[in-house]
Amino acid sequence: MNRDRRQKPALLVQIVRERIERLFSLAKQNFSPHPERSKRYMNIARRLSTRYLVRFSSEQKKQFCKQCSAFLAVGKNARVRLREGKIELKCLECGKVKSTPFKKAKKPARA
């Protein structure tokens, strides 16, 4: 596999991950007083993630819009709906819908 050909120093990855976490918490704190800032924080976090190939956690992925990079706060600029076995998270700033299937309990194997 070519993906991990270049070794990333563990310390670098750790620092980048911490910066991303910090940016997420700043975006959260600044969301109500300065919505523009939280968008900017999300842009920086996404740039760090692509540049250093550090992945967002699944929790983090739910917190911004993939299309317009807005920080998503449910009840403010995002809406959650359950439909056809999927969780739909809609960004009310650009209208992008992100849908994630439910985790269903594994069915027992047929006899």
Ligand SMILES: [Zn+2]
């Ligand atoms: Zn959006």
